[in-house]
Amino acid sequence: MQPMTDYYPTREHFIEERFPRKEPVIHLDSQERANGPLSEEELQDYERNGFLSFEGYFSSEAVAPFFDELDDIERDSAMCARDQVIMDPNQKKVRSVFDMHKLSSAFDRMTRHPHLLAMVQQLLGSDVYIHQSRINDKSGFCGKGFEWHSDFETWHSEDGMPAMRAVSASIMLTDNNAFNGPLMLIPGSHQAFIPCPGETPDNNWTQSLRKQMVGVPSREDIADLANSGGIKQPTGPAGSLLLFECNTLHASNANMSPWPRSNLFFVYNSVENRMNKPFSGKAPRPSFLATRDNPPPLKAHCGEEQGETLLIS
Ligand code: 6CS
Numbered sequence: 398m399q400p401m402t403d404y405y406p407t408r409e410h411f412i413e414e415r416f417p418r419k420e421p422v423i424h425l426d427s428q429e430r431a432n433g434p435l436s437e438e439e440l441q442d443y444e445r446n447g448f449l450s451f452e453g454y455f456s457s458e459a460v461a462p463f464f465d466e467l468d469d470i471e472r473d474s475a476m477c478a479r480d481q482v483i484m485d486p487n488q489k490k491v492r493s494v495f496d497m498h499k500l501s502s503a504f505d506r507m508t509r510h511p512h513l514l515a516m517v518q519q520l521l522g523s524d525v526y527i528h529q530s531r532i533n534d535k536s537g538f539c540g541k542g543f544e545w546h547s548d549f550e551t552w553h554s555e556d557g558m559p560a561m562r563a564v565s566a567s568i569m570l571t572d573n574n575a576f577n578g579p580l581m582l583i584p585g586s587h588q589a590f591i592p593c594p595g596e597t598p599d600n601n602w603t604q605s606l607r608k609q610m611v612g613v614p615s616r617e618d619i620a621d622l623a624n625s626g627g628i629k630q631p632t633g634p635a636g637s638l639l640l641f642e643c644n645t646l647h648a649s650n651a652n653m654s655p656w657p658r659s660n661l662f663f664v665y666n667s668v669e670n671r672m673n674k675p676f677s678g679k680a681p682r683p684s685f686l687a688t689r690d691n692p693p694p695l696k697a698h699c700g701e702e703q704g705e706t707l708l709i710s
Pocket residue numbers: 529531543546548551605606609686
């Protein structure tokens with residue numbers, strides 16, 4: 398089989414200049430854009446900024462049960478020993494659990510919420526499946542920050558994601574305010590691919606999930622894009638939703654506040670964009686970081702759960 402053309406050379410194949418993305422942001426042609434719950438105005442916001450935020454999308458009751466699931470995992474030493482569970486070294490607390498959509502039926506239902514799934518299918522112009530899912534628990538006072546990066550640059554290089562046709566969803570489990578290290582995004586940064594220097598170490602994922610050492614754009618590129626697009630940090634009550642394009646630059650500050658910042662994070666990938674061999678040439682990452690078993694397209698779950706309220710009726 399012919400190796401797939403690498404349209405986004407990065408890492409070892411590093412080139413100096415950033416360049417425009419090859420794919421459209423919204424994968425629909427003009428007469429199909431109305432095929433979904435997002436209005437033309439929302440579609441244009443997403444095209445311009447690379448993200449959409451919905452305060453209070455779910456009620457706090459709808460997301461509260463995930464804390465019990467986190468507690469259950471924390472009490473299960475066999476579970477905590479798995480590679481898919483990232484512990485917070487000093488506190489022996491769970492920091493992240495990957496593949497949550499396979500471990501938790503509540504999480505799986507959240508990813509197949511009818512309205513949420515319809516928005517994502519509209520943005521990606523196709524059926525979708527879950528590329529990656531995780532629950533993050535960032536306690537107060539010590540939640541570390543994370544460097545500026547594009548998820549697509551990692552997923553392309555280390556997982557073999559061919560094109561920019563994926564959307565990440567983050568659902569806040571705790572109130573996100575200006576002080577507890579909310580996600581920061583650079584509006585418009587999704588329009589440019591920034592090649593990043595540096596060879597990808599073998600098994601890079603064993604430390605990159607704590608600190609991104611490769612796949613970090615240059616400060617010049619970040620400054621250029623932030624000077625033109627600014628920086629936004631969507632906040633809101635528990636249950637709020639953020640949808641952001643796979644190539645939108647994002648980072649987070651350390652959480653010096655006494656308040657935790659926890660969220661559900663899951664990535665919808667188009668069924669037309671399934672993983673190829675990693676473009677970095679390294680061994681594929683574990684399947685809990687990048688789904689590889691060709692799951693069928695996601696189907697919406699019927700009926701709404703207790704406590705799910707929607708901004709949009
Ligand atoms: O490597 C990854 O797939 C993960 N790393 C970061 C910094 N964000 C996306 C993803 O969860």
